[in-house]
Amino acid sequence: MKKNYISNSSESVRMFKSSLLEGLSKVPYFVPLIVFIPVIGYFCWQSFVINSPLTAVGQILLGLFVWTLIEYVMHRFVFHFYPKSEWGKRIHFIFHGVHHDYPNDAHRLVMPPSASIPLATAFYFLFRAFVPVSMLDGFFCGFIFGYLVYDMTHYMLHHAKFTAPFWKKLKQHHMLHHYDDATKGYGVTSDLWDKVFGSELSKREPKKS
Numbered sequence: 001m002k003k004n005y006i007s008n009s010s011e012s013v014r015m016f017k018s019s020l021l022e023g024l025s026k027v028p029y030f031v032p033l034i035v036f037i038p039v040i041g042y043f044c045w046q047s048f049v050i051n052s053p054l055t056a057v058g059q060i061l062l063g064l065f066v067w068t069l070i071e072y073v074m075h076r077f078v079f080h081f082y083p084k085s086e087w088g089k090r091i092h093f094i095f096h097g098v099h100h101d102y103p104n105d106a107h108r109l110v111m112p113p114s115a116s117i118p119l120a121t122a123f124y125f126l127f128r129a130f131v132p133v134s135m136l137d138g139f140f141c142g143f144i145f146g147y148l149v150y151d152m153t154h155y156m157l158h159h160a161k162f163t164a165p166f167w168k169k170l171k172q173h174h175m176l177h178h179y180d181d182a183t184k185g186y187g188v189t190s191d192l193w194d195k196v197f198g199s200e201l202s203k204r205e206p207k208k209s
Contacts, residue, residue, distance in 0.1 A: 013098065013101070013102065015093075015094055015098060024112055024114045025094070025108065025112060026107035026108060026112070027107060027108075027110055027111075027112040027113070028106075028107065029106065029109065029110050029151075029152070029155040031110065031112075031113060032110050032111065032113075032116065032148055032151045032152070033148070033152070035113050035116070035117065036116075036120075036144055036147070036148050037148070039120070039144055040141055040144050040145050040148065043137045043138070043140050043141035043144070044056075044060065044137075044138070044141045046137035046141075047059055047060065047135075047137040047138030047141055050134060050137070051134065051135075051138065055135075055138075056138045057138075058138075059135045059137075059138025059139050059141075059142065060138045060139070060141050060142035060145070061142060062135075062138075062139055062142060063138065063139040063140060063141060063142025063143035063144075063145070063146065064142035064143070064145060064146045065142075066139075066142075066143060066146075067142070067143045067145075067146025067147060067150070068146060068187075068189065068190055068192060068193065069193060070123075070143075071146070071147075071150050071187070071188060071189065072186050072187050072193035072194070072197070075186040075187075075188065076186040076197075076199065078095075079095060079096035080096070080182065080183070080186070095115075100178065100182060103158060103178050104158065106155075106158075106159060109154055109155045109158055109159075110151040110152075110154065110155055111151060116147075116151075120144060120147070123140075123143065124140055127139060127140055127143070146189075149189055150188055150189050153170070153188060153189050154174075154188050157170065157171045157174045157175075157188070158174075170189075170190075170191075173185055173187070173191050173201060174188060176201045176202075177201065180201065181201060183199075184199045184200065184201045185199065185200070185201040186199055
């Protein structure tokens with residue numbers, strides 16, 4: 001997708017006439033921590049209660065690994081799906097387009113609970129239908145932990161300054177996605193799946209407006 005507009009302002013555009021809906025579309029970065037740390041703690045505890053420590057850790061790591069793939073798939077095929085209808089374009093802008101137009105808006109960097117809680121619930125029931133009961137708690141714990149790491153990492157990539165090579169490389173990868181080529185570089189916490197599926201970005205510096 002060729003990018004037509006990117007704002008360097010920390011402000012954003014109003015998306016809803018309703019003040020209630022507008023407020024629900026913005027969220028401070030720490031809200032997902034408040035919402036999901038207790039959830040992660042509960043499912044982690046449940047996993048260790050019904051499994052051996054080694055088994056529980058393995059289940060959590062498996063859930064975390066699956067999250068990395070879901071992160072990539074959702075970013076590439078859901079958030080970057082561009083509908084042709086005006087209604088579809090509006091929905092896309094609300095969910096992800098606004099972030100690409102206003103990437104420095106700190107209140108639209110993490111997913112609001114109005115979206116993350118229903119999505120987490122839907123994934124839980126999906127996993128419950130396919131994942132054995134004995135490993136569901138650990139698996140879901142790792143999956144939601146992966147999501148939380150993603151949300152916090154995404155916020156930091158836009159607003160933190162890094163000195164460590166790992167974080168500098170990760171930030172460059174994400175900035176290239178925003179400022180150079182939004183059709184590549186879909187991984188946020190890792191470029192693993194970009195390498196696997198051939199959507200890697202070149203190593204040049206991002207072109208900022």
